[in-house]
Amino acid sequence: MVNQDNVIEVRGLCNRFGSHSVHEALDLDVRRGEILGIVGGSGSGKSVLLRSIVGLRRPSAGQVRMLGEDPDSLSPDARSRVERRIGVLFQQGALFSSLTVLENIALPLIEHAGLSRGDATDLAAVKLALTGLPAHAGKLFPADLSGGMIKRAALARALALDPDILFLDEPTAGLDPIGAAAFDQLLLTLRDAFNLTVFMVTHDLDTLYTTCDRVAVLSQKKVLVVDTLEVVAATPDAWIQEYFHGPRGRAALLAAQSPSPP
Numbered sequence: 001m002v003n004q005d006n007v008i009e010v011r012g013l014c015n016r017f018g019s020h021s022v023h024e025a026l027d028l029d030v031r032r033g034e035i036l037g038i039v040g041g042s043g044s045g046k047s048v049l050l051r052s053i054v055g056l057r058r059p060s061a062g063q064v065r066m067l068g069e070d071p072d073s074l075s076p077d078a079r080s081r082v083e084r085r086i087g088v089l090f091q092q093g094a095l096f097s098s099l100t101v102l103e104n105i106a107l108p109l110i111e112h113a114g115l116s117r118g119d120a121t122d123l124a125a126v127k128l129a130l131t132g133l134p135a136h137a138g139k140l141f142p143a144d145l146s147g148g149m150i151k152r153a154a155l156a157r158a159l160a161l162d163p164d165i166l167f168l169d170e171p172t173a174g175l176d177p178i179g180a181a182a183f184d185q186l187l188l189t190l191r192d193a194f195n196l197t198v199f200m201v202t203h204d205l206d207t208l209y210t211t212c213d214r215v216a217v218l219s220q221k222k223v224l225v226v227d228t229l230e231v232v233a234a235t236p237d238a239w240i241q242e243y244f245h246g247p248r249g250r251a252a253l254l255a256a257q258s259p260s261p262p
Helices: 046-054 076-083 101-111 117-130 135-139 147-158 177-194 205-211 229-233 238-245 247-257
Strands: 006-017 020-031 035-040 061-066 086-089 165-169 197-201 214-219 222-227
Touching (some): 006 197, 020 046, 020 197, 020 214, 020 222, 035 177, 035 205, 046 061, 046 197, 086 147, 101 117, 101 135, 101 147, 117 147, 147 165, 147 177, 177 205, 214 229, 214 238, 229 238
Parallel strands (some): 035 197, 035 214, 086 165
Antiparallel strands (some): 006 061
16 A cells, blocks of 8 residues: 655646746645656656756746755755655666766765765665676676666666655666566566655556556646546546557557466
């Protein structure tokens, strides 16, 4: 049973780029321990919303509370302590190309946790193993990795500081179906093992049906609906109906309803 406590509360959020408005008076709650999927049409501001919540973009108006705190009202040290409780997997991985995988994972442990290089490297190897990558992958550079390996390496770095909340931006984009399905199962395992809360921007219908407790649809510059997949898919909105009940939506639903192989 998902804990009903909110770990993220967004109220009246507005994001404007010049005269162009992406969000207006957007409200959203994220519950402790859930995997929340964020979907919406192109230009609906899914990644902008994620960046606003994690503090990479200052919204034009509104408030974001995370883990019971308003980061904008905190001192730099207090804000840093809140930020260390979140992990972010960016859409393209955003690994440092000049560092090995192990060095990428160890960096936040050195910079933010104050660990020695040796201790950070040892702990980074543990995080690497958690994501299912072999030990030898830690010696590779990002350019040597496949798309699926980059996603897992970036996930290991996002997990480096043992976050309470994990933010994922299109984590299965560009992966083949087998790799995407493996990532979905890994996400469920990690959520259950570490009681993570996951905020996930995705367009992958299989991922939504496999992993998400609730789904929020961004439309008309706000959260149009946020609920279980069944409730969301039944919402009488043209985009929602086309998205969830088109050929790919029907295929994803059938795959989710099929019994797992023994």
